Amino acid sequence: MFTANMLESIKKVEATREERMKTEPRRMTAEEKDTLLKEFHPDYREDGFAEIKVGPNKGQKAPKELTELIHSNSRLIKDKVDINRVDYDCDVLVIGGGGAGSSAAIEAHEAGADVMIVTKLRIGDANTMMAEGGIQAADKENDSPVQHYLDAFGGGHFAARPELLRRLVMEAPDAIKWLNDLGVMFDKDEDGRMVTTHGGGTSRKRMHACKDYSGAEIMRNLRDEVLNRKIPVVEFTSAVELIKDDKGQVAGAVLLNMETGDYMVARAKTVVIATGGAGRLHYQNFPTSNHYGATADGLILGYRAGAPLLYQDTIQYHPTGVAYPSQIFGALVTEKVRSLGAMLVNKDGEAYAHPLETRDVSASAIIRECAQGRGVETPLGSGVWLDTPMIEILHGEGTIEKRIPAMFRMYLNYDIDMRKQPILVYPTLHYQNGGLEIGGDGFTKAIDNLLVAGEAVGGIHGRNRLMGNSLLDIIVFGRNAGKAAAKKAKETVLGEMTLSHIEEYEKELAAAGIDTGKVSPMLLPNYARHEREEQN
Ligand code: MEZ
Numbered sequence: 001m002f003t004a005n006m007l008e009s010i011k012k013v014e015a016t017r018e019e020r021m022k023t024e025p026r027r028m029t030a031e032e033k034d035t036l037l038k039e040f041h042p043d044y045r046e047d048g049f050a051e052i053k054v055g056p057n058k059g060q061k062a063p064k065e066l067t068e069l070i071h072s073n074s075r076l077i078k079d080k081v082d083i084n085r086v087d088y089d090c091d092v093l094v095i096g097g098g099g100a101g102s103s104a105a106i107e108a109h110e111a112g113a114d115v116m117i118v119t120k121l122r123i124g125d126a127n128t129m130m131a132e133g134g135i136q137a138a139d140k141e142n143d144s145p146v147q148h149y150l151d152a153f154g155g156g157h158f159a160a161r162p163e164l165l166r167r168l169v170m171e172a173p174d175a176i177k178w179l180n181d182l183g184v185m186f187d188k189d190e191d192g193r194m195v196t197t198h199g200g201g202t203s204r205k206r207m208h209a210c211k212d213y214s215g216a217e218i219m220r221n222l223r224d225e226v227l228n229r230k231i232p233v234v235e236f237t238s239a240v241e242l243i244k245d246d247k248g249q250v251a252g253a254v255l256l257n258m259e260t261g262d263y264m265v266a267r268a269k270t271v272v273i274a275t276g277g278a279g280r281l282h283y284q285n286f287p288t289s290n291h292y293g294a295t296a297d298g299l300i301l302g303y304r305a306g307a308p309l310l311y312q313d314t315i316q317y318h319p320t321g322v323a324y325p326s327q328i329f330g331a332l333v334t335e336k337v338r339s340l341g342a343m344l345v346n347k348d349g350e351a352y353a354h355p356l357e358t359r360d361v362s363a364s365a366i367i368r369e370c371a372q373g374r375g376v377e378t379p380l381g382s383g384v385w386l387d388t389p390m391i392e393i394l395h396g397e398g399t400i401e402k403r404i405p406a407m408f409r410m411y412l413n414y415d416i417d418m419r420k421q422p423i424l425v426y427p428t429l430h431y432q433n434g435g436l437e438i439g440g441d442g443f444t445k446a447i448d449n450l451l452v453a454g455e456a457v458g459g460i461h462g463r464n465r466l467m468g469n470s471l472l473d474i475i476v477f478g479r480n481a482g483k484a485a486a487k488k489a490k491e492t493v494l495g496e497m498t499l500s501h502i503e504e505y506e507k508e509l510a511a512a513g514i515d516t517g518k519v520s521p522m523l524l525p526n527y528a529r530h531e532r533e534e535q536n
Helices: 002-019 030-040 064-070 099-110 146-154 162-170 172-182 214-228 297-304 359-371 391-396 398-405 403-410 469-490 498-511 527-535
Strands: 049-051 061-063 088-093 115-118 237-245 252-257 264-272 315-322 343-345 376-380 381-387 423-432 435-437 450-452
Touching: 002 343, 002 376, 002 381, 002 391, 049 064, 061 064, 064 099, 064 297, 088 099, 088 252, 088 435, 088 469, 099 115, 099 214, 099 264, 115 237, 115 264, 115 469, 146 162, 146 172, 162 172, 162 469, 172 214, 172 469, 237 264, 237 297, 237 498, 264 297, 264 469, 297 359, 297 435, 297 498, 315 359, 315 469, 359 381, 359 423, 376 423, 381 435, 391 398, 398 403, 450 469
Parallel strands: 088 115, 088 264, 264 450
Antiparallel strands: 049 061, 237 252, 252 264, 315 423, 343 381, 376 381, 381 423
């Protein structure tokens, strides 16, 4: 299945393996990391970004593709909707049916609220489902939330909002217990203790996993719980704008039925945005590990209503996306492969960096190797080797099939046996470090009664996220958002509903002379457009 040049390079990987396994590559110094990031991390490529000209973050930069969505028009300028004809009335409206949205809905329901989920695909069609390697929590004797905090704070370049990160790490052990009690089948040893491993930048083994389909297993249980509780889920329906009331608090959302094109109105006392990430915007033309629905919708909804973004200029490129074969280009190769001992090796068989540097550093080092001609040529670019046969040498035969069975099967589909041959990887667009700004209680600071949870939040992780802290944040912040939204709904009296904020935003666009000719939120990526362009 590999090409001749790849097979040639594999010989060098094999020839250096024994010697490489005697000494791990050393960790980079802080100065070395800084220099590498500035030279090779995509966040530092000026031409990938554009200035935001309107709204709360005016004057700041964002990825070009996101800026274009921010600068685009509301659908509701052309398509008029009578917001006083209410189709759904509830206490808590959760926008998004992934892990954060489902956790929020479960807790809001538990607190006695009348809660409803609206999701543009089906419940569970989300990045949560795609997460592989695990979820962090400091719940063993040799570890503590303080240690977890220090790892994540350093890994995020000391930029995480302390009140958010504190909540993340302190509530992590309880998040694992909650999931375990719901029925999540975590990997456990013969004594019933959770099996935990390292991730990039962790000082303790605190990654809890369900083999290499941790997200799917977590989502399976969350979805069952939502359905068992009979929480209403309106599928194939997007939120396209938030509605406010005359007191300035959020009052619901305008919904679009994705099949019929009809608009509907959901009135709600509190709203939780849990719409996930932006991988399908393919920033800087990167492939993505993300779910089809990851188009930054919640960021646009919140921003147009007046909620500021935080760290919208920092993106996570997962170091190990599939570089070859082309059919699965950009798909995630879980960091767990490196946690289990596989080294990153260039075309000459050199291990050029420690396999568990933080993700931004690791991705930059791969980009450097390829940019400087030490990558292996592939049909779609180049990549470096992840020396997977090392796993079986280190931990014994059968480890790959036992610990990372989904990855093993994915490659076998293309006649690559990762137990015997290394695999080719290159960074893939994985996560938005930034998002809507919230306080420790989950509420946006700018709009009353509007909460945000999950990947749509900015500030939990700072400017780089560690492995396993995203599955954790959707649970911790999802659950808290649900509880807080239910409580706030009890004391909320809605005023008259309005979309005047949309009109104000449109005026601001016009005053800035902006006309992208497009509408946002995007809702679904438009791959068909690229095909047409190629044919012309
Ligand atoms: O947190 C993540 O992004 C994650 C667990 C990814 C992975 O490599 O498996």
